Amino acid sequence: MTLGDALPAVEQPIPAATGRAWIERLAAAECPALTTRRRRRQEQTGANHDPIVWVEAVGSNVMDADGNRYVDLTSGFGAALIGHRHPKVVAAVRNQAERLLHALGDLHPSDVKIQLLERLCALAPWDDARAMLSLGGADAVTAALKTAVLATGKTGVLAFEGSYHGLTYGPLAVSGYAERFRAPFAAQLQPDVCFAPWPAPKTAVDAALCALPSDWSTIGAVIVEPIQGRGGVRLPPPGFLRGLARLCRERGALLIADEILTGLGRCGAWWRSVDDGALPDLICVGKALGGGLPVSACIGRHEVMQAWGDPDQEAIHTGTFYGDPLGSAAALATLDVIEGHGWIEAAAIRGKGFADVLRHAALPGVGEVRQAGMMLGLQLNRKSQALILARALLERGYLVLPAGARADVIQLAPAVTISDDQLEGFVSALRGALAAS
Ligand SMILES: Cc1ncc(COP(=O)(O)O)c(C=O)c1O
Structure with missing residues (x-):
């Protein structure tokens, strides 16, 4: 097995001496919030939450x-x-680095930036x-x-809990994920936002739409994740997004x-x-x-983007590095790989197969397995259990993310290129971690 497709090999404690030294340097240099968060998690769960320090990544390793x-x-x-350090992305970045690292963004753009814009529009x-x-x-x-x-003249936003x-x-x-993220900055946040309940997957679409506010007079935008990720891999009822689009039009x-x-x-589609x-x-x-x-x-319908107005005027939304040549070259190569290798269909098929395996594995403590393509959420029975489980899985060599406001979901978003052996290895590791937790 080559590096990229290999199974885990955790032979040193997490962290061992070298990792420990890096973590001490991190604590001395980084904003203290992150070290404090790790300490708090340690207190909450009784488990060690020291990070691993990455030095190399390729494929899924x-x-x-x-x-x-x-x-x-x-x-x-x-x-x-498409995996870490995909060879086609690395080659594109290398070639670009030989030619042009930085241009004058919106004033005098690079050729690759233009190509990327064209590609995204297509x-x-x-x-x-x-x-x-x-x-x-x-x-x-x-x-x-x-x-x-700009396009609607209305500043109100409807977002979701x-x-x-x-x-x-x-x-x-407009992030309804957790009030504690917004609270310290509330006075500086735009106030014209209302949060609607996120519908459970079995809710009838009409009922879900009826739960939205009735007064849309100030609402210029509705912002939605097609599947809530960090919120716990929560899928809305099928057809909800279609209904939402219709309501927005009306x-x-x-x-x-x-x-x-x-x-x-x-998720198995562009x-x-x-x-x-x-x-x-x-x-x-x-x-x-x-x-x-x-x-x-941000990609938009032409009529909508037209609202940015007369191109002779000053660009009122730009950034020094927006559309930088290196990133644009990497993005073009990434899109080539996704498109040229059938990875979208593979994500749909492999994700479904992986979810079926997880469902049939009858893992104790895992309730629902939610899935769309290679985006999966494992619902756990207890609050904060995802924190404990993520650590136990790390010690078995698998990196996963805790998700959900109650930290009771394991979020999986593997590379579409991950090997079958690696997915199978994960299922065994999960069984072991659940048995030990
Ligand atoms: C759905 C969604 N939107 C926006 C963001 C923010 O992206 P970034 O962290 O690159 O600013 C994230 C990050 O996790 C996300 O999952």
């Missing part, structure tokens, strides 16, 4: 500073959809699309929120689909919202787009 090898079922927060679900590039997911959400204000759209000010204001609001985690094939029958007005994309480099985009 990660190596830590102590020489341990892991299998990454998070694909680096979803960014390594992938969009409208005949005529326009795109704006940026770096992180939160940037793309910010661009979409601003677009909606449990949603996560990023933590810069615009996205934070009420004069724009539908923003935050496909930062769900898009680009992760766009999960479109797969559910919805035609959003704006789509946010990030994470997987850069193949490991920070690249994101």
